Amino acid sequence: MTTAATSDGNRGKTEPKGSQTLLRGLDILDQVVDGPVALAELSARMGLTRSTTHRLATALIDRGFLIFMPRKGYRLGPKLLHLGFVAQSQVDLIQIARPHIEALAARTGDTVHLGRLDTDRALYLDKISGRRRVEISSRVGDRHPLTSTGLGKALLLDFAPAHWRHLFEDDQARGAPAADYATWERRMRRYVAAGCAFDLEENEDRIRCVAAPIHDASGRTVAAISVSSAAQYMDKERMAALSDDVLATAQRINLALGQEPAPAAEENDEAEE
Structure with a gap:
C-alpha cells in the first residue's frame, strides 16, 4: 500500500507550512x-x-472529523457524515436525472416527468415530451395533488399508511377528482409492494401513467419519475411492462445520487450440482 510519507516529503518542499498541515490532515x-x-x-x-500524528489527529477530533476509540484507534467522525448529507442535498437533481429521463422518453415514446414533494403537493421539476401526439396538460413548476397523480403516489410509497387518509381527504377537499378511499388505499398497498405506482385516469381524463420513487444515498425518497400517455397506449399489459423500465430508470438515478449498488446474488453451488 502506498503511504503518505513520500508525498508529504515532496509537499514540504513546495507547499507553505499551513498547506502542508492541511494536506497531512486530509491524508489522515x-x-x-x-x-x-x-x-x-x-x-x-x-x-x-x-x-506529530497525535497532534494532527487531535485537531481533527476537536473539529469532529475523527473519533478516537479506546483500544482500537482513530476512525471517521460525525462531521464528515454531516458534510456528506449537506453535499448530497446540494446535488442538482434535475441535471443528474435529465439524461436518464430523456433516454426513458426515447425508449417509450411517451412523456416523462420528474417531480418532488413540495409540502403536501407534487411539484413538477422537469418534463420530456414524447413522440406520440398526446397532449399532457402538465408544465414544469405545476403543483398537483399527491393522491391522484402517479408521480404523487410514488412520492408517498415510503409514508406510513396512517398518513395516507389525511392527505387523501385534504386533496379531496381542495378539488382533486372524486375517489373512494377504500379503493385508493387498497391500490396503494399494492403499489408499495411493487415499488411503483399507477395513475388510472384519476388526475386527467384518458391519461394514465406509471411512476417510481427516486432515493438518495441515505435511502430517503427525494423525487419521483413517471411515464404518461393516452389510455389507448396504456393497457394493463403495457403498464406492467413499463413498470420494469421505470423502476430500472429510477434505480440508475438512485445510483447517480450516491446510493450503493445492491450486492450481487451469491451463486448456489449446491443447486448447480
Missing part, C-alpha cells in the same frame, strides 16, 4: 477510511512521528 482521513487505525500504525503509514 484517507488512512482511516477503511476502519479504526491505532496511533502507531497511523504514524507509520503517514511517515510522521507519533507526536
Whole structure:
C-alpha cells in the first residue's frame, strides 16, 4: 500500500507550512477510511512521528472529523457524515436525472416527468415530451395533488399508511377528482409492494401513467419519475411492462445520487450440482 510519507516529503518542499498541515490532515482521513487505525500504525503509514500524528489527529477530533476509540484507534467522525448529507442535498437533481429521463422518453415514446414533494403537493421539476401526439396538460413548476397523480403516489410509497387518509381527504377537499378511499388505499398497498405506482385516469381524463420513487444515498425518497400517455397506449399489459423500465430508470438515478449498488446474488453451488 502506498503511504503518505513520500508525498508529504515532496509537499514540504513546495507547499507553505499551513498547506502542508492541511494536506497531512486530509491524508489522515484517507488512512482511516477503511476502519479504526491505532496511533502507531497511523504514524507509520503517514511517515510522521507519533507526536506529530497525535497532534494532527487531535485537531481533527476537536473539529469532529475523527473519533478516537479506546483500544482500537482513530476512525471517521460525525462531521464528515454531516458534510456528506449537506453535499448530497446540494446535488442538482434535475441535471443528474435529465439524461436518464430523456433516454426513458426515447425508449417509450411517451412523456416523462420528474417531480418532488413540495409540502403536501407534487411539484413538477422537469418534463420530456414524447413522440406520440398526446397532449399532457402538465408544465414544469405545476403543483398537483399527491393522491391522484402517479408521480404523487410514488412520492408517498415510503409514508406510513396512517398518513395516507389525511392527505387523501385534504386533496379531496381542495378539488382533486372524486375517489373512494377504500379503493385508493387498497391500490396503494399494492403499489408499495411493487415499488411503483399507477395513475388510472384519476388526475386527467384518458391519461394514465406509471411512476417510481427516486432515493438518495441515505435511502430517503427525494423525487419521483413517471411515464404518461393516452389510455389507448396504456393497457394493463403495457403498464406492467413499463413498470420494469421505470423502476430500472429510477434505480440508475438512485445510483447517480450516491446510493450503493445492491450486492450481487451469491451463486448456489449446491443447486448447480
